[in-house]
Amino acid sequence: MDPLLTIEHVNGGYQRTKPVLHDISFTVGRGEIVGLIGLNGAGKSTTIKHILGLMEPHEGKIKVSGRELTDDIDTYRKQIAYIPETPLLYEELTLWEHLEVTAMAYGVEEKVFEERAEALLQQFRMKKMKHWFPDHFSKGMRQKVMIMSAFLLEPDLYIADEPFVGLDPVGIKSFLQRMQEMRDDGCGILMSTHILATAEKYCDRFIFLDQGRVLMQGTLEQLQSQAAMPGADLDDIYVRMTEEDSHE
């Protein structure tokens, strides 16, 4: 069976003459949380944009369940829920309407939508704000709307770009808890972050990006042995690897 998400030798970027991504390859399987780790400007968000189909790779292939975006846009998109780095909300829609229109667009049945939405509001403590407009939301509340919209869809693949920014402790906990539940149900999750302590605790595998290239990838043990740093934590390995890279 094909992995859920496959990225094969992708070169990409805004301009063909100045590629930002160089020969990126990795996979995200069903039932795993993969951390996409890198400094600011390492190419995390660009990689994510390519996966979402907002940018086209110059070379290489991106497949979800073995099929490319161009094979069938609708099927491709329906499998992915995206949590952006900065919350992107419709200023003219209330919280509840955000959830409703997202569920509509992805073809979630009305009954199912209502059940899931109520449960999410409860879990993320947003019941009171159900009919508020984004104007009255704090940064963290906005982020919660994006997270709830993603979980509402229960897709196969979650792509989360720095999901913790601005979240309160309860929000972070609910988010991570949900993610683990989704993973145990067989979903794949790709999460970019530079909060490495959290990543180390929750991700099953890691992909280190640096200057648009995959520096290393694997489980924590694999990374430790590749870096010849047994017992080291993710932070130390990452810092060491990027230092070496910049010495070259």
Add this chain to the structure above:
Amino acid sequence: MNEALKVWEKRRQEYWTLAVKYLRLIGNSGFLFTIYILFLFGSYYYGQFLEWLPETFPAVLFFTLFFTWIVTRGRVRTFLKQADVVFLLPMESRLKKYFRASLKYSWMMEAFWVTLAFLLLAPLFNDRIASGGGILLSVLLAIFLLKLWNLAASFEEQRIQDDRKYKVHLWLRACLNAGVLYLLFSFMHVIWTAGAALLLAAIYQFYFSRISGSLQWERLIRIENNTVRTFFRVANNFTDVPHLKQSIKERTWLSFLYRLVPYSRENAYRYLFGRAMIRSGDYFGIYIRLTVLGMIFLAAVDISWGMWLLAGLFAYMTVIQLETLAYHFQTSQMLPLYPLKTSWKLAGVKFWIWGLGLLQAVCFIIIAAGEWLNAVIILIITLGMYFYGINYRLPGKIAAD
């Protein structure tokens, strides 16, 4: 020059460079010509209107109330920006000159509007209250002074943090203004007016200038933003103003319309556009204004071909404004990720514009009720304009998106 004053001067210049650009666009759009035509018609009907106005019309009361509103409204425009809360806040005590310049500037701008309003009403004033250039001029000057007093007092009163108290002050000023203006317009002995002026000066000296408390930065920035937004919103009717942050109006009384969107994947765009149309920007406001204006014009004209022309004109103006709904979600980054067909997008916009078109046609027909042929022709012309806009102009806009 004082540092703070330099900052002020620079901001004023920046604003006006931008404003002049938009004013030029407005001027080039044929708007001035429309104003000129309206002015010609207006002056003709104005004379007739004055003759028709019964002798018992309470002119003094009318002038008092109207100018109470003109004089009380408006606040000092400060050109403050959101970031000033961080960068200018530490200089608060050294900003006296900055705010004095703001007060002077606001007074000049407000004086312009006062003059405009006064000139518009001058014939009525001449006819019913008093005539003579000297009197007209001295009354205008008196209103200028009252405006200055109001601006200065309103600037001091913004230091009051409590919102309710702050509003009470506005109403108290309105009452004082009404009293003074009544004395002015009823031409009581000049001593009375002078006495009122002295009283106001004393109130300012002993009350307003002693209101303690620091500046309410958030409030000043809100006032600034509202002023700018009003101008840009007007400009937005003529051209696309990119940095206009739209305010949302919920308009709950229209929420029954959302029931026209059954829950289904095809209707996601209809769902979004419906809410954008009713709550956001000025789509609905413009629609209502143009429809009401169209009805008034239709009612005023009694030649049938004139009515047809006006119906067509107003329908065309409306549909052109409503078409911009197609661009509404252009900058949304989530929408392109949805698994939706582009054809549903066009259908979503069409649905609402057709709905508004039908409603407008009905409104226009009501005016022509009784003359069946006329009504049918107006219906055909109105819907024809919508048909043209929706089927020939709209698809291009969606494709260009």
